[in-house]
Amino acid sequence: MLGVGVVSTLGRGLAAHAEGQGRDPAPAARVHADEIEPGKRLPYRPVAADAGFDELIDGALSDALGEAGLDVRERPRVGLFLGSSSLDIGVCERAYAAALAAGERPEAAMAWARSGYGFLADQVARRFGIAGPCLTVNTACSSSANAALYAARMIRAGELDHAVVLGTEDFNRLSLLGFASLMLVTAEEARPFDAARDGLVLGEGVAALVLGPADGQRRFHLCGGANVCDTSSATNSSPEHVAGVMSEALTDAGVTPQSVAGVKAHGTSTPSNDEAEGRGLRLLFGSSPPPFTSLKGHLGHTLGACGAIETAALMAALEAGFLPATAGFREMDPDLAIAPLREPASADEGFYLLNFFGFGGNNTSLVMRWGR
Amino acid sequence: MNEPLPVTAVATFTLTGGDAPEPLDALLADATDGRRFRRINRFIQLALIGAHRCRRADGAQWPARQPIVIATGQGGVAATAAMLEGVVAAGQLPMPFQFINLVGNMAGFHVANSLGAVAANSAVSRLDFPLESALAVARQDYAREGCALLGAVDELAWPLAAHRRRLGVGADVAVGEGSHWLRLGTDRPPLGWIEDVRYLNDDDALLDYAKSQQDAALICAPAAHRRLAAAGIDLAARSRSASERFPVHDTMAGAVLCDFLENGGGGRLVHVSAAQGRYAAIVVSGA
Numbered sequence: 062m063l064g065v066g067v068v069s070t071l072g073r074g075l076a077a078h079a080e081g082q083g084r085d086p087a088p089a090a091r092v093h094a095d096e097i098e099p100g101k102r103l104p105y106r107p108v109a110a111d112a113g114f115d116e117l118i119d120g121a122l123s124d125a126l127g128e129a130g131l132d133v134r135e136r137p138r139v140g141l142f143l144g145s146s147s148l149d150i151g152v153c154e155r156a157y158a159a160a161l162a163a164g165e166r167p168e169a170a171m172a173w174a175r176s177g178y179g180f181l182a183d184q185v186a187r188r189f190g191i192a193g194p195c196l197t198v199n200t201a202c203s204s205s206a207n208a209a210l211y212a213a214r215m216i217r218a219g220e221l222d223h224a225v226v227l228g229t230e231d232f233n234r235l236s237l238l239g240f241a242s243l244m245l246v247t248a249e250e251a252r253p254f255d256a257a258r259d260g261l262v263l264g265e266g267v268a269a270l271v272l273g274p275a276d277g278q279r280r281f282h283l284c285g286g287a288n289v290c291d292t293s294s295a296t297n298s299s300p301e302h303v304a305g306v307m308s309e310a311l312t313d314a315g316v317t318p319q320s321v322a323g324v325k326a327h328g329t330s331t332p333s334n335d336e337a338e339g340r341g342l343r344l345l346f347g348s349s350p351p352p353f354t355s356l357k358g359h360l361g362h363t364l365g366a367c368g369a370i371e372t373a374a375l376m377a378a379l380e381a382g383f384l385p386a387t388a389g390f391r392e393m394d395p396d397l398a399i400a401p402l403r404e405p406a407s408a409d410e411g412f413y414l415l416n417f418f419g420f421g422g423n424n425t426s427l428v429m430r431w432g433r
Numbered sequence: 434m435n436e437p438l439p440v441t442a443v444a445t446f447t448l449t450g451g452d453a454p455e456p457l458d459a460l461l462a463d464a465t466d467g468r469r470f471r472r473i474n475r476f477i478q479l480a481l482i483g484a485h486r487c488r489r490a491d492g493a494q495w496p497a498r499q500p501i502v503i504a505t506g507q508g509g510v511a512a513t514a515a516m517l518e519g520v521v522a523a524g525q526l527p528m529p530f531q532f533i534n535l536v537g538n539m540a541g542f543h544v545a546n547s548l549g550a551v552a553a554n555s556a557v558s559r560l561d562f563p564l565e566s567a568l569a570v571a572r573q574d575y576a577r578e579g580c581a582l583l584g585a586v587d588e589l590a591w592p593l594a595a596h597r598r599r600l601g602v603g604a605d606v607a608v609g610e611g612s613h614w615l616r617l618g619t620d621r622p623p624l625g626w627i628e629d630v631r632y633l634n635d636d637d638a639l640l641d642y643a644k645s646q647q648d649a650a651l652i653c654a655p656a657a658h659r660r661l662a663a664a665g666i667d668l669a670a671r672s673r674s675a676s677e678r679f680p681v682h683d684t685m686a687g688a689v690l691c692d693f694l695e696n697g698g699g700g701r702l703v704h705v706s707a708a709q710g711r712y713a714a715i716v717v718s719g720a
Contacts, residue, residue, distance in 0.1 A: 172595030179560035199537030239532030290554035421542035
């Protein structure tokens, strides 16, 4: 990984994310959900910066390209792999609301101009002069993890030299209310793996990861990974499939379970995800798994962007010397008999497993090596 | 240039947009031997019909470790627009399964579930070049598993005037929806091969490339066809606009490729997609 840029509720840049994950998170913001009932408020973790969606993207991408040292002359040969579940739906939502507020009578939403899944990536590529392959991956909450997986594979196959992996999540009411309709949003705070967990807190943010050939100078390496569709349920993973995708990712990276220094769990704080993931961890690692944590108590669940954002956040913490505690976790679930980190732990160089699971059974695990 | 990808089976169908959506229930029941699918939307129906027709056309047992890649330009745009209108204009909560079905990979989930595939599964896009970009992902999956199932799916959303703006086409252009599937593998004699995908960043590159493909038929998106026709009679004589045969949709390239392979086309075909002065060529050859 040659460069990283990240903007989330914790701020902009790796230093802000290391600092933010080293302390207890501030209470989540509250956004209205009058559609559910008048006066209803739901927790949310927005980006604090007073910036538009494009500005967030440009900030994260500029930071990543700057660190990677890819100047404008090299960008025509760089690939862009954007992973997002909601893409530019927030922009469409606001435009539609504004048109209605202005007294216009649009015949349909999302109908002003050229659009499509690839529109956002196309706009970003044009702004930054990125002219290599330009892919948008839309696989729910594993979107940007899969974008990273395929970007790394194409680099490894010699099909391109550098790739920017971009994960984006822009606040939109459709996602907020959609998850609320599924009864998956907590009324309070995320409590991943906790016995009393009762739902997730959504969040927004952008992260950019620049991938390129290993040069011996870099501290973080994406070593492998796997994506496997669990067809047993569209909404709930099974422990066996969770264990299976983690195992496949480790095999792809040439790493044994015993060599894993830590796990960044998907850990959404929903009863079903954390049960499947906890049991999956036990299936793969036995009763004494490596230290594991969920970052969603700090970041919120940034949906399709979480692959890039949580990878960047983990890198920030590791570089600062620690594996973050699972914010919100208090009491072990006796049915899982497995507990994430309660306090920040000293981090060792080595291999880290990162999990990202999405609707449609779309399970992805990545393996990252920290250290030269 | 990469190794050619062998195509063992294809299936394609296209519907031209009329006054209202054409019901798909009977087509789905026929394609899947009456299998029942609960709580799916039109985009998923389109994907299932195409994937199962491809399965039937192949006739062989497909392995469980067969990755599935779906290319799409607009995804489930009809349901997304309708839900957005419900939330923003009417203050309605989305219905749970309608919301879940919006994610791009849900069609791939249902295809995988109904075909018994437990492998990689993705939905991939690129503005104006969705099939071309998905081919890059399918190539990676094929390299790892020795097979892959690639679908190119787009639906219409009514009113069509709004949908035409999404596609960037004029009011006189026939728009449509379709589901085009190619199965990559080596366990059967191939119908043909996908030889190459080439991005061409300007008009000069398009002309140079077209001239270098003298032995191939050319089927082009309208903008590329106009550019080639303007460049010379020789090129125009062997090039046709894809829109002469298929209603416009983002994954129309899939219709062209599948049609060529399904009808036993010998020789080579180059399909050129176009977007704002940029082009992407897919080269396919028949067995």
